[in-house]
Each structure stands twice: as C-alpha cells, then as structure tokens.
Amino acid sequence: MVNGNKNILRSVLILSYIILIGGVIYGISAVFSYLNTGADRSKMLHTEIKKVDQYVPKLMWESLSNEGRPMDTQTLKALENDYLDAWYVKQVAYKTNITEGLKDYYTDNARKNLYDFIDLNTNTGITIESTTLEHHPKVEFFSEDGQQAVITDHNVIEYKRVFKAEKLVLETTEVATYKIVFLLEDGFWRIRHLVKERVENYKDKKDLILTKNLKIKGINYYPRATPWDMFGETFSKDTIANDFKIIKEAGLNSVRIFVQYEDFGKANVDKTKLEKLKQTLDVAKANNLKVVITLFDFYGDYSVLDWTLNQRHAETIVSNLKNHPALLAWDIKNEPDLDFESRHKELVIAWLDKMIDLVKSVDDKHPVTIGWSNTISASILKEKVDFVSFHYYEDLDVLEKKVENLKLETPNKLIAITEFGLSSYKGLWNPFGNNKESQANYHKKAQGIFNDNDISFMSWTLYDFMQIPKEVVGRLPWRKRAQEYFGFIDQNGETKPAFKYISKP
C-alpha cells in the first residue's frame, strides 16, 4: 500500500515536471519565434489599394459642353469621386449627427451650414438615414486654372428616413436639382456652395408587363453536389446540361436559380461568376427551358447606405442578361418577409420598392416578382410586381382558399407558387416524419390543385442534397436533415416516387 502510494506520488511528480518544462519551453519558443518575425517586405511600401466602394449611386454625366476650360476626363473622374464622397459623408453625418469627415469635402464656409443642421438635429433628437439613387450632373463651368468648377446635378433621387427620438416619423423620396460650386483645395474638390433649385416628389414608374397568359411549370434548381454553391470552383456546364435535360424531359418548362449577393462580389460583380451564370442560361436555352433568376440571395442588410451598392450589383447582372433568350423573370429577393422582424418591415419594403424600379429601369421586357415566404406577405407591393409569387410549405388543404383570396386582391396578375415541397426525411431527428410515399402523395395532391386552379408552380427541388451550408437553415441537425430530403431524385441518383408527379397529377 505504502509502495503503491509512493509510485503514484512519483509518477505525478514526474508528469507535472514534464508538463511544466514543456510549458516553459513552449513559452520561450513562442517568444523567440515572435521576435524572429520581421515586417513583411511586401507591405513596406503600402502599395495595397485601400479604396472600398461605399457609395455608388447611378451617376451619368451629361455630355461635356461647359464654359471656361474644356473639362478632361481625369479631372471629371476626380470631381465625381469627391462629389459622391461629399454626399456620403453628409449622409453619415446626418445619420449619426457626428461631423466626422465633413472637413474633407466641404469648405470652411459650407461646412458651417452642415454643422448648424447637425446641432439643430442633435438638440431635437432627429436623425436622418438617407441615400441618393441617381445623379445626372452636368458640368456648367470649369475655370481656366482648373481650381473652380460649377455643376448642376439634375434629378437627384433622394430617399430619406427621418427619425425623431429614434422613432421613424417620415419616409420620403424626392427628386431634386442642385447647383454646386466646387473649389479645389488640398487636392480635394470641396463643395463651396450648394443650392437646391428644384424639388419634386418622386413618382413611381408603373409600366407593368402582362403576365396573365404566362404558364410556369418549373422547379428550383441547385446541382446535386454543390447546393447553394452553384457558381463556385466546381461549376460544370455538363452537370447542369444533364440536369436540365432531366427537367425538360419530366415535362417542366422552367427553372428558378439563385444569385448570391456576396458570392457574386457585391457592387463589383465577379466577371467569372457572371459568365458562369450566362453559361447556365445558355444551357437552359439549349434545353428549351426558361429561367427565373433570384437576386440577392443570402443578403440581409438593407441599410440605407448600402442601397447604392446593392443597386450596382443588380444593375450589372440585369443589364448583362436582359437580352438572353432563356430569361423568364427576375425574382428580386428570396423570402424578404423573413427579414421584417430583424430589419424593420418599412425598410425592407422600401428597399424592394426601389430595387424593382431599378431592375425595371434596366430591363423593361422581363417581368419582376418577389418570392414571398407565405401568402400573407404576397400582396405587399402587388402594384409594383408584374406577377405575384410566394412559397408554400403549409397544409395543401387550405391552398385553394388562399390563392383565391390572393386572386381577389390582385386580379389580372399571374400568381405563381415559386417554392413548395415536402421533405421525405424520417429518421433519428424526426421519427414521425414523412416517407417517400407521403412525399409522392403530397406532390400528386399539389399538382391536382395546380391543375384545377391553373396555378403556376415551381417545386423545391430536383435533388436530395448531401450537404447543406449553415447559412441556409442554420446549424440544427433536424433542420439540416429535413432540408436534405426535399428532392425528387435521391442522393444515389435514383428517382423517388414523387418524381412521377413532378409536372402533372
């Protein structure tokens, strides 16, 4: 017994000694290696480009015919940059009531006017979130020595949300014309005088596209191996061509695909991804399928100062694809109503409203919709969308009633269910779930309702997926598992019973 205790004591002592020494050596080596790392040579010259796009409203210069010295494009670009930065710092200043940054873009006398406003608004508890969406400036005058310039900025679309005591009191969109005198000081084109010459209320453009006769029989599509990462490294035209062939042969006429905002490079759209998207549409064309492109997937900010970046993103994609023969429609955002709670309903709706205007200003041929997550939200912005679309994962028995109500609200517009489906997952995380048979019955029933009521549909989805990124349904395993089994074709590539009812009852 005594011997045993001694041995235990010995081994504890030796072990703790080893651990202690190990710790000390590790510590010394960490300090040593830290002291041995020098500055990275490549960073010595600070050559990295630090400019980040923060404020990129649509800006179109009128053709140059100014008085004074002829304007050159380089100066014009510098003027444009500083002018937009001036707007940006002003928006930030009025949002936070802090004067940071104003000095660089407004001269001593001009910035006093902004400071006065900030004082006034600070004292009365007013903050203003605002942005401008369009500028149409014209150079009126450029001085011979290149130190002064005057521009008239026509029809600036200004969107403002005015808060008093942190409560939204007014949301307004104005169209204003400004005359601005700039002075070149310290290398900055600073605003010296700013005069609002005209202002009107913004009027929506309401050129709707008739969609009554459209008949969508489609499916939401992601490749089997790379769901939610369709345009990544593993993008394969052949895989997509193969899948589209299956879809076409199953009697469907369209697919719904997703463009992720960040993945596509935000305001500076990644050209290679755009090319892959174009190739996808080419494949669809080859298979005689039409494509609904859903923009802004995985985007959830909506903050007013982010709008100009969002709009440039949408503008690039829409303008590049608007003439593609396979394009069917633009779905502005997937289930934006899910962000109502966290991002404020009015803000999300205003964002959608302005985004529809932008997409329509670029592409007036293809219909626009919003993929609402349920029928209750589906009538929001019904005047603005060309057809109403929503997702339906609820009880099929009440579907007819809900569609009927929606039809009463939005006559003369196509109503499409752009997502519906049932997971055939039954297992550890959901022992009472549906099996493949009940999935097949669900689709049979749904197709019956669609057929009887002439409803356009797009089902979720072609494949059972093996991996669901956490951004889609979160990390919870029962959600992930369920999401993996919505397909008509299982993970082994075998068609499930529901496949029979993919396009007809």
Add this chain to the structure above:
Amino acid sequence: MQYKLTYIFLLGLILLSSYTVAQNNENTDLKLFTSTTNFEAGKMVVLKFSTSQAIKPLLYCANSYGSTIVSPSLKNNILQYVIPKNMTQKIGVVNWEIIEDTISVTGKFNINPKAEVAVMETYIGPPSIEAGGTDYTMLVVIPTDALDNPIAENTIVNAKHQFLASEKTEAISTKNLIAYKNVYSQKTSGRILMASECLNTNSKEFTVHVTPAVPTDFTITARQSHQYADGNQVTTFITSVLKDKHNNVVSDGTFVTFFITNTNGDILKTSGTTINGVATSKMIHPDHEEQWHIKAYVTGMAESNTIILNYKQVILDFDVVFSKNNRDITIGHLQSFLNQTIPDGLQVKLSIYKNNKRIESYTKTSREGFVHFNLKHHVFKNATYKIIIKTAGLEKIYKSKTLW
C-alpha cells in the same frame, strides 16, 4: 447702362414674384394661409395653418444642405411652424410636408439671396501668362451676400483691369452662381492689375504677370584678353539681348547653353542665364593651338549664329634634360609668348613604353616653368625604354633611353 440694370432688376423681380407653388391640401381641415412663397434670406419664415382640430402634427422640411423636423405651436386654432434660422438663411428651395397619416399637406417656398453683396470672393488664374495676345487668364468672382449666399442670377459684375496705359471696365453677369471673364495679354510684358465690383462692393486688387514669350534667334560675341592658347586666360561669351517676337526682353534667368566644337570635333559646353536679356559664360583658353566653333542655344526655343575663335600656339619648343642615370627628367624652362615663364599649371604628360607597350604614364603640371619626373628603381628596372613627353600640343619622342 443704368437703364439696363434697372430693367434687369425689375424683370428679375417680376419673374420671382410670379413663381407660385401648387399646394396640395385636399381632404383636410389644415389650411395654409402663409401665401408668400418667396422670402429673402435671413427673414423669419413662419408657416401658419388654420385647423379645427387640436392636433399638433410635426412638419418635415428640407433645404439645400439638410432636412429637419419642426414642432408647431397651436394658438387660437392656428398652427405655427417656425422654420429654423439656419434654413431661412440659405438660398434655394425649401420643401415641407406635414407629418400626419390621414392628411397630406405639402408645399415649398424659395429663399432668395439679399440684393446686396458683402464679399467678393475672387479667384484669378493662371497667375502668369505669356505676352502676345493669345494667352489669357480668368477672373472668377463669386459675389455673396452677408449670409454667404451667392447672389441672384444675372446680376451685373464689373470686371476692371489696368495694363500700362489702358484701363477697362467690362460688365459681366452672374450665371451658375459665379461670374467670370477672360483677360487676354497684350503684346508687351508687364503686370495686369484687376479688380471687380458688384452692387457697389469692390474687391481687392489682384495682379497677373504677363511674362515675355519665348526668345527668338540671337547673336553671340566673344571677348578675350589675347588670342594665345596659354591654358590660363578665360574667354567670355556674350549673347545679344534675347527678345521674344514682340520685342520684349526675355525673363531673367533664361538658360543659354554655349556649345564649343574644337578642331578634333570634341564638344565643350558652358552655360549661363540671362540678366536683362543678356547671358554670359566663360571658358578657359586651350593650352595648344585650336580653332573653336561656338554656337549657343536656348533649348527648344532659339539658337545663335556660329562664331569662330583661333588660339595661337604659345610654346614653340621645350627642353628636356635627362640626369641621374636618365631617371631624373626635367622639362623646361617653359616660356610663354612674351618669353615669360608660363603661369603655373601647364600640363605635361610623360609616357613610358617598353617593347612598344605602354607601361606607365604620369601627368604633372608646371611650377615656375619646370616639371620634374623621377623614374623609380622598383618600378622601372634597368633597361631600355621608349619615352614620350607631351605638352602644349607638342610631342618629343626618345626612342631608346637606357635607365641604370
């Protein structure tokens, strides 16, 4: 002139006063009875509404620089909104809206600049221009009122400038918040003084330099104390007065380069800058007979004629004495053109060859008419060498000198 001013002023007033803004106050018991829609900057603006209800909705208003919210005061069924001072002081359109869900009352009014000028903000550039009548400078004036607002469109600004005997006043009018005038140079160089005036407020004085244009071709001369190639005196090159095509003397400091080409075709270069149009530059005489061709340039602009200078040989012959086993070589007495000892510093070059291969050469300068060389034992072993001595363009060859 006076009539024109009055006319423009009246026309401006008529235009301003005829500017009315549509009001949209349907379905409401809020009635705006502030009918004025034009206010002078700095004047108090109060929007008054008659109302039957005791509601006090907020008023949103926005001007050129920003937006805010105004709370009303309600007295005897009259709602009063006092527009903040910082908004009434800046010109431009102010749009407003009553924030009330059930009614929509909106409108706008104009703040116009005061009919007075407090500051003549003046910019002139470029600050120097070229004489000749084609180059010009621009006067930009931003007349502002006491509240730092640019004054009304089409206000007359008198641009005045003086140059030599001429004094001119020209009326220009404000447009796009500024007024500007191009002022052209004349044929003579000098200074233009400028000022401006608007509504009886005068600006400061501004100066623009009219610099001479680029020089035209010129001539050069050389001045030297004698024509001998003594390697000691200097020759001075002088340009004629450099002038532009309008006969203005070019600016001081114009850079002139003299290129000297010698008999061998080598080029020597010297340069100077002009003072009062004349540039001078110097070059030391050669130490042997030479012919120099000299031409001067103002690079890229003008050039001179070519002059030729001949330098006469001063040393016709020189003595060489070998001593101390032929290892001590003394050259001299070197004498100049008056048989005087040549001034210290004449170069003498000694080259030593063995088997027609040069093994060493030394250069020394004369001192009191003599040059000494000493050929050391450890460098030059006892043998026979060829020795060449050169000075003042002359050469003496000793084909085989034995050193021991």
